[in-house]
Amino acid sequence: MKRWLAGAMVFVVLTLVGSFADPYLISLMTIVLLFTFLGQSWNLMLGIGGQLSIGHALFVGLGAYSVGVLYVKYGISPWIGLFLGMIIAGSVGAALAWLSFRFEVRGIYFALLTIAAAEFARIMFSGWEFVGAMQGLFFPAPTGEIEFLMLRGGARFYYFVALALAALGIAGTELISRSYLGYVWRAMRDDEPAARALGVRTFRHKILVISVSAAAAAAGGGVLGLVQGSIFPDSIMGMGLSVDVLIGPVVGGLGTTFGPLIGSLTAIPLNHLMSAIGDSLRIPGLNNITYGIVLILVVWFLPVGIWPAIVRLGEAIQAPSKVWLPHLRKAEE
């Protein structure tokens, strides 16, 4: 119950931010919230399901292109594009997983396969005239009026769309981890042979978790395309995006419900800040260097992520003996 209350409070604060903040903060926070949601989808797959993807841009891109092609070429509502994108990405994810696990390609080799699939798609979309090839797709500039049925509006509108998506992602992850799927997936993540011996049909559960994660990533990708106003294969399906997706959960705390939010809140503004400082000091690339150093420091000193460290600190303040005594006892042994 306490977790839901904390979540609701964060939601209220973010709603206030959306209502009163200036345009720069709004656009920054929109990206933070979108990557919270994308990170959450990736987190579900690795943090709970134990399946590593380094090619999540594939699913993000499929979602963005589904929305983009339908809207830009045919004027069809992005709602339908989002829905179609989720189905396409979910099916592609399931097919990729089926093929891979059918032939016993697993673990890090599966991760390599996700990179290959994403790069394949990027190159294919780069040469595909119908979807704009290298020239990309451009959404018409927003008129500033909010059209809910067409999912079009100004920056503030998209902030609230991103906020709703992030809230849905967090609540969804929480619900899934408390359902039987959460238990079965975590068991499969920790030890696949042991899980199978307990009757977990890991083959189908691996396909399921990848498919759900891919569909969620596509929904995030569809909105990302709308927010950016344009879709290019190199940015929406590139390796860079795959890495951006996983930074939030890795920094914030893998497998946790709030990790991706905390991680995105830390990493993305830091990147923007350093980029601004780099510009004013005329040191190009300062953001990348600082970003890299900070990521290494976080992984080095807080390998489980920022959020679990905060939780442990909170527990230590409330009941010091509970947290520290087992550690001391272990040290004695």
Add this chain to the structure above:
Amino acid sequence: MTALLEVKNLSRSFGGLVAVKDVNFTLEAGRITALIGPNGAGKTTCFNLVAGSLSPTSGQVFFEGRQINNTSPEIVCRMGIARTFQIVRPMRDMSVLENAMVGAFSWTKSVKEAKSKAYESLERVGLAGKANARTDQLTLPDRKMLETAKALSTRPKLLLLDEVMAGLRPTEAAGVVRVLQTLAEGGLTILLVEHVMRIVMEVASNVVVLHHGAKIAEGNPAAVVADPKVLDSYLGAGFHA
């Protein structure tokens, strides 16, 4: 007595090495059977063949009259055979109770039902008081019992235990023996792979002895330990009186 599990002419080779050679035995419902033999006798291979982790090179395994060899471990488990691992494998980040819940999801999707089944399993092995502990806070005997509780949550008819006593002190092992006896009295059939002879003598009503992959003796514990072939296999030829 009816046979719950029947192993017929079971063989398995790895390349040129024959690990299990033409082994036959049956498990009767409600009894504890022990599979023993010196190191490298093929006990664990035999165990894995029954559990579905390995496929036999030849021969069959029947469970309740249905052929189960070449069936994957998760399906074997769903049919009513649960196993533990020699090296204990608790799931990190999950409490003792949550560990014990996973097995229940082989027959229910309700978290509530799984929770009550997990409590029941933990109670049967004497771990109910530690349900909310983290698994890394458990002692080795407790971890071994947690493995058993995880298996019990799947509602098995046959429980396969791989060296549950290995590494335990005699007093700890005595506790495990009591748990196993209670389980068998409750109607569960148990197959043990075991090194510790004293325990086998105490709990098993039937003993199957493997040596170099082949069965060399079978019978009640007292008869088996008096068998010259068994003494030869453990101590080398010529040591028996």
